[in-house]
Amino acid sequence: xxxxxxxxxxxxxxxxxxxxxxxxxxxxxxxxxxxxxxxxxxxxxxxxxxxxxxxxxxxxxxxxxxxxxxxxxxxxxxxxxxxxxxxxxxxxxxxxxxxxxxxxxxxxxx
Amino acid sequence: xxxxxxxxxxxxxxxxxxxxxxxxxxxxxxxxxxxxxxxxxxxxxxxxxxxxxxxxxxxxxxxxxxxxxxxxxxxxxxxxxxxxxxxxxxxxxxxxxxxxxxxxxxxxxxxxx
Numbered sequence: 001x002x003x004x005x006x007x008x009x010x011x012x013x014x015x016x017x018x019x020x021x022x023x024x025x026x027x028x029x030x031x032x033x034x035x036x037x038x039x040x041x042x043x044x045x046x047x048x049x050x051x052x053x054x055x056x057x058x059x060x061x062x063x064x065x066x067x068x069x070x071x072x073x074x075x076x077x078x079x080x081x082x083x084x085x086x087x088x089x090x091x092x093x094x095x096x097x098x099x100x101x102x103x104x105x106x107x108x109x110x
Numbered sequence: 111x112x113x114x115x116x117x118x119x120x121x122x123x124x125x126x127x128x129x130x131x132x133x134x135x136x137x138x139x140x141x142x143x144x145x146x147x148x149x150x151x152x153x154x155x156x157x158x159x160x161x162x163x164x165x166x167x168x169x170x171x172x173x174x175x176x177x178x179x180x181x182x183x184x185x186x187x188x189x190x191x192x193x194x195x196x197x198x199x200x201x202x203x204x205x206x207x208x209x210x211x212x213x214x215x216x217x218x219x220x221x222x223x
Contacts, residue, residue: 033211035214040198040217040219041216041217042112042114042116042200042202042214042215042216042217043153043200043202043212043214044112044214045211045212045213048210048211088153090212092208097155097158097166097207098155098212099152099155100152100153101152102150102151102152103152
C-alpha cells in the first residue's frame with residue numbers, strides 16, 4: 001500500500017529560519033494532510049490539501065501539492081522553538097484509509 | 111486538547127498480564143481507530159470502527175482485542191503481549207472513515223516486560 005514518505009528525515013534550524021519538508025507518495029490521492037506530533041504525544045492535524053489544489057496557507061504554514069510529481073512540501077516560516085516536533089504527511093489510500101509516513105523530526109534551536 | 115482522551119497515559123505490563131486501553135471522544139464522530147507507533151516505523155493502522163462496527167483489522171495478532179461498545183468509546187484489550195509490542199498506542203476519531211481529518215488522543219505508552 002502507498003504511504004507518504006517525508007524528506008528530509010531530520011532537520012535542525014535556528015529560530016527565525018524557515019523549515020521545508022517534502023513528502024512523496026506513489027498512487028493517486030484525493031487529499032494529502034500534514035500532522036504535527038510533539039514528543040510522545042498524539043498527532044495534531046495541521047492542514048489538508050485536496051488533489052485539485054496546488055497551494056494552501058494556514059498562518060505560518062504553506063503547503064504545496066504537485067500531483068504530477070506525486071509530492072508535497074510543508075514550509076514553516078519564521079520558525080519558533082515551539083515548532084520543534086515531528087511532522088507527518090498522510091495520504092488517503094485506495095480504500096480511503098489514512099497512510100502515514102515515518103515522520104520528519106524538526107528541531108528549532110532558540 | 112483534541113477532544114479525544116486516552117487512558118492510561120503510561121502502562122507497564124508483564125507478558126502474562128491482561129490490561130485494557132481506553133479511548134473516549136465526544137466530538138460526535140462516527141469512526142474510531144487504533145494505531146501503533148513504534149520507533150523508526152510509520153504509524154500502523156490496527157483497527158477501524160464505523161458506527162460501532164469493526165470495518166477493518168489489519169492482520170493484528172489476536173493478543174490485541176478491540177471493543178467498541180458505542181460510538182464514543184473504544185477499548186483495546188491486551189493479553190499475553192510480547193516485548194516487541196511495546197510502543198505508543200494512539201486512538202483517533204474522524205467524522206467518517208473516508209480519510210478526512212483525524213483527531214488523535216495523547217496516546218498510551220506501553221512497555222511490555
